[in-house]
Structures are given as C-alpha cells and as structure tokens.
Amino acid sequence: MAENKDLEKIVSWAKRRGYIMPGSEIYGGIGGIYDLGPYGVALKNNIKKLWWKTFVEDRDDVVGLESAILMNRKVWQASGHEAGFTDELVECKKCHQRFKADDVAEGKCPSGGAHELTEPKAFNAMFETYIGVVKDEDAKTYLRPETAQGMFTDFKQVLETSRKKLPVGIAQIGKCFRNEINTKDYLFRVREFEIAEIEYFVKPGDDEKSFDEWLKRWEEFVLSCGIKKENLQNYEHPKEGLAHYSKGTTDLQYNFPFGFKELAGVANRTDFDLKSHEEASGKDLKYFDEEAKEKYWPYVIEPTLGVERLLLAVICDAFEELESRTETTEAVTEKEIVLHLDPKLAPVKVAVFPLVKKISKEAREVYEDLKKCWPAEFDESGSIGRRYRRQDEIGTPFCVTFDFDSLEDQKVTVRDRDTMKQERVEIKELKNYLFEKLNII
Numbered sequence: 001m002a003e004n005k006d007l008e009k010i011v012s013w014a015k016r017r018g019y020i021m022p023g024s025e026i027y028g029g030i031g032g033i034y035d036l037g038p039y040g041v042a043l044k045n046n047i048k049k050l051w052w053k054t055f056v057e058d059r060d061d062v063v064g065l066e067s068a069i070l071m072n073r074k075v076w077q078a079s080g081h082e083a084g085f086t087d088e089l090v091e092c093k094k095c096h097q098r099f100k101a102d103d104v105a106e107g108k109c110p111s112g113g114a115h116e117l118t119e120p121k122a123f124n125a126m127f128e129t130y131i132g133v134v135k136d137e138d139a140k141t142y143l144r145p146e147t148a149q150g151m152f153t154d155f156k157q158v159l160e161t162s163r164k165k166l167p168v169g170i171a172q173i174g175k176c177f178r179n180e181i182n183t184k185d186y187l188f189r190v191r192e193f194e195i196a197e198i199e200y201f202v203k204p205g206d207d208e209k210s211f212d213e214w215l216k217r218w219e220e221f222v223l224s225c226g227i228k229k230e231n232l233q234n235y236e237h238p239k240e241g242l243a244h245y246s247k248g249t250t251d252l253q254y255n256f257p258f259g260f261k262e263l264a265g266v267a268n269r270t271d272f273d274l275k276s277h278e279e280a281s282g283k284d285l286k287y288f289d290e291e292a293k294e295k296y297w298p299y300v301i302e303p304t305l306g307v308e309r310l311l312l313a314v315i316c317d318a319f320e321e322l323e324s325r326t327e328t329t330e331a332v333t334e335k336e337i338v339l340h341l342d343p344k345l346a347p348v349k350v351a352v353f354p355l356v357k358k359i360s361k362e363a364r365e366v367y368e369d370l371k372k373c374w375p376a377e378f379d380e381s382g383s384i385g386r387r388y389r390r391q392d393e394i395g396t397p398f399c400v401t402f403d404f405d406s407l408e409d410q411k412v413t414v415r416d417r418d419t420m421k422q423e424r425v426e427i428k429e430l431k432n433y434l435f436e437k438l439n440i441i
C-alpha cells in the first residue's frame with residue numbers, strides 16, 4: 001500500500017492527468033470541495049454503474065430510488081438530525097483555528113505552545129438553506145447529509161408500487177452535504193460527496209442475520225472494484241459511540257495512505273426511522289405481513305458507502321510509481337506511473353496508435369470501430385513508448401498498435417498494461433479478443 005508520502009504524489013498526478021482537481025481553483029479554491037475531470041468522472045460513473053448493477057439490477061429484492069436533495073424540514077426534525085447531527089467544535093483562544101474535538105489530541109491546539117482551546121460546543125454539520133423568497137424560520141430547511149431519509153419517507157409508496165414483500169431493499173446513490181469543521185485527507189473528508197446506500201427492510205428478529213449478510217456483500221463489492229483484501233479490515237463500533245439511530249455498526253476500513261479509515265459501513269437502524277416518521281407525520285408507516293397476519297415497523301439494515309472514499313481507495317490501490325519500464329527513443333529521466341485499474345472500471349478501455357502518421361488513416365478505421373463498443377482514444381503523437389506511458393498513467397488496460405505489417409496481414413499488436421505482453425491479433429477478431437478481457441459491467 002502507498003506510504004504516507006505517496007498521497008502527495010497521488011494528488012499531483014490526479015490533477016495533472018485530469019482525474020481530480022480543487023473546486024473553483026481560479027478563485028483560490030474552496031475548502032473540502034473537489035471537481036472531477038474527464039477521467040475522474042468516468043471512473044466514478046463506472047463505480048456507480050457497477051454498484052447499481054450489483055445491488056439493484058442483479059437482485060430481485062432491491063429496487064432503486066432517486067429522492068430529492070431538498071426535503072421538508074420536518075424530515076430532519078423527526079430523524080433527529082436537527083437536534084443531533086452535531087460535532088464537538090473547539091477553538092484556539094490564541095490563533096482562532098477551529099477543530100473537531102475528536103481530532104485534537106489531549107485537548108491541545110496543534111499549533112502548540114501557549115495556545116489554549118475553548119470548551120467544546122455542539123456544531124450542526126447540516127448546511128442550512130431557505131425555500132422561496134422569504135428567509136425566515138418557516139422557509140428554512142437543509143441540504144441532505146444522507147440519502148437514507150428519502151427511502152424512509154417514500155417507503156410505503158415504493159413498496160406498494162413495486163409490489164414487493166419483506167425482506168426488501170431500497171437503494172439510492174446521490175449527493176450529500178456536510179459542513180465538516182475540518183476537511184482533510186483529500187477526498188476522504190469533503191463537504192460535498194455522494195453516498196451509495198441501501199435501506200434493507202426486514203422482519204424484526206431477522207435483523208442480525210441480515211446485518212452479517214450485508215457486511216459480507218459489502219466487502220465483496222469493494223473487492224470486486226479491484227481492491228486488495230489485505231487493505232481491508234472491519235471495525236465494530238463500541239456501543240457508547242453509536243449514532244443515535246443505531247443498535248450496532250461495523251465499518252469497513254481501507255488502508256488509506258494516512259492509515260486504516262472508514263470506507264463504508266453497515267448499521268442496524270432498528271425501527272427507529274419509520275417509527276419516528278410515523279409519529280411526526282401521522283402517516284401509518286407500518287408493514288402488513290400477510291403471512292403472519294400482523295402489522296409492524298420493519299427493522300432496517302443499512303449498508304452505506306461514500307463514493308468519493310471508494311474512488312480514492314480504488315486509485316490508491318491501483319497507483320504504482322516505478323522506474324521507467326517502457327522503451328522509448330526519447331530520453332526519459334522521470335519515473336513512470338501505472339494505474340492498475342480493474343478493466344471494468346477503467347475510464348478508457350483501449351487506445352489505438354498508428355506506428356507513424358503515414359498510416360494514421362488505416363489505424364483510425366480500427367479506432368472508429370472499437371469506439372462504437374467502448375470509450376477509446378486515438379494517439380499519433382510522440383514515440384510509441386511515450387504513448388504507452390500516457391495510457392498507463394490513466395489506467396487504460398490495452399493499447400493497439402497499427403504498423404506497416406498491419407497493411408499486409410490485417411493484424412495489430414495488442415499490448416497489456418500490467419504484463420506488457422504483446423500479441424498479434426487479427427483486426428476482425430479484435431473486438432471479441434478485447435470483449436473477453438475487459439470484463440465489462
């Protein structure tokens with residue numbers, strides 16, 4: 001796994017290669033907000049697509065939802081977020097820096113010396129906003145800090161329209177906002193990010209078994225993104241540290257360059273949310289179990305994951321800096337970066353190079369044909385070695401070179417990013433050849 005110092009290398013590579021860049025950078029940026037460049041958004045979309053296929057399309061017991069980011073303020077009152085979605089904030093009396101109390105060791109300001117911290121005070125991490133033209137308390141609501149509440153408020157309707165019976169899950173991927181006191185560790189703790197989560201409704205009593213199953217499914221999914229098993233571990237929250245709604249939570253931690261930290265988690269939310277929303281809205285949110293002929297609030301198992309955290313973990317796991325391994329006619333002094341992405345997540349699946357510009361027209365025909373099937377790039381500038389390096393850096397699994405022999409034998413050379421093995425493949429067989437290797441979502 002990447003050492004601590006490597007995060008800096010990843011940050012600079014990600015900016016240089018159009019993966020991740022600071023938001024509003026021309027104005028000096030904005031704390032905890034990042035933009036994803038062309039390759040970054042493609043990788044993130046592929047992660048989301050894989051997640052949706054795995055948990056919604058491939059299962060009969062989970063349906064999808066897209067609920068709105070803005071919800072009635074009463075949702076956040078009933079869910080407990082307005083009163084309790086808080087962090088302990090401390091401020092240095094001397095340098096006026098603010099910190100999350102959990103982040104300051106032994107209650108001392110990290111600037112040291114005579115710096116003294118204030119007593120902690122609760123700080124609500126939801127961003128406030130107002131609906132309509134009048135900015136008063138009646139118009140106030142929040143940008144959602146989690147997608148889960150949409151699944152609870154829409155629970156009855158989704159169940160009725162999808163004609164599903166328990167156990168059933170509602171899945172959603174969407175933007176969430178948290179006004180974090182301190183943002184740090186790059187994409188790890190940001191103020192705007194996406195969560196992919198499922199609220200899985202089960203009969204009370206079946207919750208613990210379901211919890212264990214979801215923990216396994218969650219780990220399998222992360223592994224299917226190409227992450228190495230040795231970089232994952234579980235962390236069970238002690239009872240006294242649980243969120244207000246949880247009976248038990250286990251985090252799936254990833255070995256980020258700054259240590260093992262939460263990547264995803266599974267929580268047992270019991271019947272807390274449905275019960276609270278029924279009490280607050282006056283609407284019956286119980287489930288009628290036809291077999292048992294009884295009505296109850298289902299228990300909810302919630303597997304959740306931060307998409308930006310997974311994006312960062314996928315990049316950290318795939319990132320390798322090595323001594324130059326690519327033959328090139330140009331003098332190469334700098335080290336080489338290879339992004340060993342799982343092919344199904346790679347933003348560009350294949351790149352096509354004419355050996356020289358003279359045969360670009362014929363090579364371009366091969367490229368145009370491949371582009372109908374997959375995101376592809378055509379590159380005719382610089383030495384072949386240089387072109388391989390550009391593609392290795394962005395994680396393209398295969399490069400295809402069209403040379404003078406191709407004009408005669410109708411074959412091209414396919415080069416594998418990880419093994420660097422080269423194979424001659426007939427142009428008419430190329431799509432089948434790549435299709436088998438790309439393991440497309």
Ligand code: GAP
Pocket residue numbers: 145146147148178180187188189190191193195197262263264265302304305306307308309
């Ligand atoms: N509905 C449950 C829920 O929101 P959470 O643990 O607070 O649980 C879910 O958040 C996931 O969102 C976390 O596992 C983490 O991956 C991600 N996450 C939380 N805060 C984040 C932040 N400030 N920046 C990036 N990702 C974050």
